[in-house]
Amino acid sequence: MSEETITLNVTRYRHEKDRAPFIQSYQVPYREDWVVLDALNHIKDELDGTLSYRWSCRMGVCGSCGMMVNGEPKLTCSAFLRDYRPGEIRVEPLENFPVIRDLVIDMSGFMDKLTSVQPWIIREKEKPVSEGEYLQTPDQLDAYQQYSQCINCLLCYSACPIFGLETDFIGPAAIALAYRYNLDSRDEGSHRRNDVITDVNGVWECTFVGECSVVCPKHVDPAAAIQKLKVETVSGMVRGFLMPWSRK
Amino acid sequence: MEKEMIVNRPDNSKMYHPHMPTAWWFRKWSYFLFMLRELTSVFIAVFLVVYLFQIYHITQGADAYWEIAGQFRSGGWIAFHGVALIFAIYHSLSWFKTAAVILTPRVGGWMVPPWMVVALHIAAWLAASAAVLMLYVLI
Ligand code: SF4
Ligand code: FES
Numbered sequence: 001m002s003e004e005t006i007t008l009n010v011t012r013y014r015h016e017k018d019r020a021p022f023i024q025s026y027q028v029p030y031r032e033d034w035v036v037l038d039a040l041n042h043i044k045d046e047l048d049g050t051l052s053y054r055w056s057c058r059m060g061v062c063g064s065c066g067m068m069v070n071g072e073p074k075l076t077c078s079a080f081l082r083d084y085r086p087g088e089i090r091v092e093p094l095e096n097f098p099v100i101r102d103l104v105i106d107m108s109g110f111m112d113k114l115t116s117v118q119p120w121i122i123r124e125k126e127k128p129v130s131e132g133e134y135l136q137t138p139d140q141l142d143a144y145q146q147y148s149q150c151i152n153c154l155l156c157y158s159a160c161p162i163f164g165l166e167t168d169f170i171g172p173a174a175i176a177l178a179y180r181y182n183l184d185s186r187d188e189g190s191h192r193r194n195d196v197i198t199d200v201n202g203v204w205e206c207t208f209v210g211e212c213s214v215v216c217p218k219h220v221d222p223a224a225a226i227q228k229l230k231v232e233t234v235s236g237m238v239r240g241f242l243m244p245w246s247r248k
Numbered sequence: 249m250e251k252e253m254i255v256n257r258p259d260n261s262k263m264y265h266p267h268m269p270t271a272w273w274f275r276k277w278s279y280f281l282f283m284l285r286e287l288t289s290v291f292i293a294v295f296l297v298v299y300l301f302q303i304y305h306i307t308q309g310a311d312a313y314w315e316i317a318g319q320f321r322s323g324g325w326i327a328f329h330g331v332a333l334i335f336a337i338y339h340s341l342s343w344f345k346t347a348a349v350i351l352t353p354r355v356g357g358w359m360v361p362p363w364m365v366v367a368l369h370i371a372a373w374l375a376a377s378a379a380v381l382m383l384y385v386l387i
Contacts, residue, residue: 013264015262015263015264020264021264071275095266096266096268097266098260098263098264098265098266099263099264099266100258100262100263106258106263108257108258161268161272161273161279161282164268164272165268165272207282207286208346209278209279209282210278210282210349211276211278211279214278221349223349224349224350224352227346227349227350228350231350
């Protein structure tokens with residue numbers, strides 16, 4: 001009996017050869033427990049070693065295997081072939097990003113944005129190690145934990161049409177991570193981050209399409225972080241206007 | 249001295265730079281609904297201008313008001329108000345959905361679920377509409 005197969009239509013782009021991306025079809029064995037990433041690895045190992053794509057952990061942790069699967073941003077290590085059978089599967093690089101090669105996108109713009117929001121704990125003055133850790137209660141941890149689950153997979157950027165139109169927009173993940181540190185009881189750097197995220201390319205670019213939160217594989221809900229930051233910014237401005245002495 | 253980080257960046261000229269198609273909002277149902285929500289604001293804005301215009305005429309006396317009110321009985325204006333009403337309801341519901349995202353109130357240790365936040369907003373909306381209707385009936 002012949003082995004069951006499934007067709008993967010994969011976007012190829014090699015700058016030295018191609019003026020624009022094109023689709024290449026591959027027949028791969030169908031396995032009940034295979035994900036799209038397994039099928040790509042099969043192509044790479046058995047059919048065409050020139051295919052380029054990113055991956056690492058194969059368990060939804062590293063965030064490197066994000067691609068468009070049948071037009072939806074997905075972690076390919078979590079997208080099962082069985083969910084797309086009997087149809088064909090279209091695999092494309094994440095939308096809204098420049099393509100370096102085949103399915104590999106350029107992340108450097110995102111890395112710059114991420115750095116600009118300073119996603120680390122900022123202290124006005126570090127206490128000496130001899131004074132021990134900065135303690136935190138479970139409630140204080142709870143306040144930001146959801147936003148700390150981000151794996152930088154960039155699915156949210158790919159789903160965001162505003163980012164597609166305005167690539168300078170700091171975007172969902174970077175803003176959610178800024179908010180995560182703003183909410184951290186050990187942090188004292190929110191005013192520094194807010195200077196960036198409330199600026200022209202920050203939260204006000206967002207018109208709340210909401211798709212970033214829909215596609216997020218870690219339930220970070222970046223759309224909520226952005227809307228909450230908008231409300232906090234406005235209420236902070238009003239408070240600062242009515243009670244100037246309350247300004248930090 | 250702080251060390252400068254050396255970052256290797258891919259050559260921009262060798263990359264493929266995709267562009268958003270003009271009709272991007274037809275590609276997904278959620279994008280289309282988003283654009284529709286934006287469009288509703290235009291209708292609501294026009295309705296509000298018309299409403300202010302009518303209020304202004306009330307201040308000019310009953311005759312002035314009824315004269316202008318008569319002009320709003322045409323089929324075109326009735327159709328406009330029908331569409332504006334549907335859009336206003338859609339816009340309001342989408343705002344309540346937004347409120348459920350922004351407001352995550354806690355009662356003790358319990359977080360009020362988003363559907364309840366939406367339900368409370370709708371209840372307040374219906375109460376306010378009923379109060380306006382009562383005023384209209386009483387006056
Ligand atoms: S917010 Fe979610 S979708 Fe966006 S990068 Fe982080 S994990 Fe990925
Ligand atoms: S390979 Fe690491 S998240 Fe998919």
